[in-house]
Amino acid sequence: xxxxxxxxxxxxxxxxAYLAQPAGKPKGGIVVIQEIFGVNEHMRRVTDGFAxxxxxxxxxxFFDHLETGVELGYDEAGYQRGRDLxxxxxxxxxxxxxxxxxxxxxxxxxIGTVGYCWGGTVALLAALRLGLPSVSYYGAxxxxxxxxxxxxxxxxxxxxxxxxxxPDVVEKHRQMLPQMDVYTYPADHAFxxxxxxxxxxxxxxxxxxxxxxxxxxxxxxxx
Numbered sequence: 305x306x307x308x309x310x311x312x313x314x315x316x317x318x319x320x321a322y323l324a325q326p327a328g329k330p331k332g333g334i335v336v337i338q339e340i341f342g343v344n345e346h347m348r349r350v351t352d353g354f355a356x357x358x359x360x361x362x363x364x365x366f367f368d369h370l371e372t373g374v375e376l377g378y379d380e381a382g383y384q385r386g387r388d389l390x391x392x393x394x395x396x397x398x399x400x401x402x403x404x405x406x407x408x409x410x411x412x413x414x415i416g417t418v419g420y421c422w423g424g425t426v427a428l429l430a431a432l433r434l435g436l437p438s439v440s441y442y443g444a445x446x447x448x449x450x451x452x453x454x455x456x457x458x459x460x461x462x463x464x465x466x467x468x469x470x471p472d473v474v475e476k477h478r479q480m481l482p483q484m485d486v487y488t489y490p491a492d493h494a495f496x497x498x499x500x501x502x503x504x505x506x507x508x509x510x511x512x513x514x515x516x517x518x519x520x521x522x523x524x525x526x527x
Contacts, residue, residue, distance in 0.1 A: 322347070335405045367393065444468045469493065
């Protein structure tokens with residue numbers, strides 16, 4: 305469904321991005337923010353799903369700043385390489401790239417973001433700093449930023465069996481951002497990733513329904 309395009313960034317460097325268009329007039333636009341594994345087949349499929357739901361969806365290839373075409377596996381080597389890459393990239397540059405991607409699809413209408421794992425924290429920052437309505441899936445790096453004043457609404461999804469994001473961490477989200485929706489599911493970390501053992505179909509489906517309702521409210525109806 306989608307295609308790879310070149311995306312101009314604020315640092316005068318082009319990076320790749322996977323762009324998927326809806327069949328008809330878009331309801332709005334969504335920047336899809338990857339896990340630490342790059343814009344791989346799974347993330348392209350997630351992006352296609354938002355296009356099928358009526359949104360112009362774009363997934364920036366953040367790692368192109370460092371190495372072109374990164375698509376990592378879910379083994380220990382992939383995890384380690386992904387962690388190294390996101391550390392080297394930094395969150396500030398990722399937020400800048402989200403802004404560039406949002407500008408690239410501005411003709412679609414109102415723009416929001418959705419992010420997964422590392423991308424979940426980038427999505428939170430997009431709401432805090434860019435004013436983009438955002439959905440954050442199991443962002444393990446969120447806590448240092450919860451004291452910032454949001455410029456847009458955020459929805460959070462967490463797995464109750466997630467050993468990296470414990471119940472007290474989830475509760476901090478509720479306490480520090482009481483105006484935002486925080487949902488938990490009887491699932492592990494990465495429960496939306498349908499290519500691994502952590503996938504939980506029922507939880508993923510419910511979270512997706514809530515995510516699309518969020519975007520329909522804040523993007524489609526907010527236009």
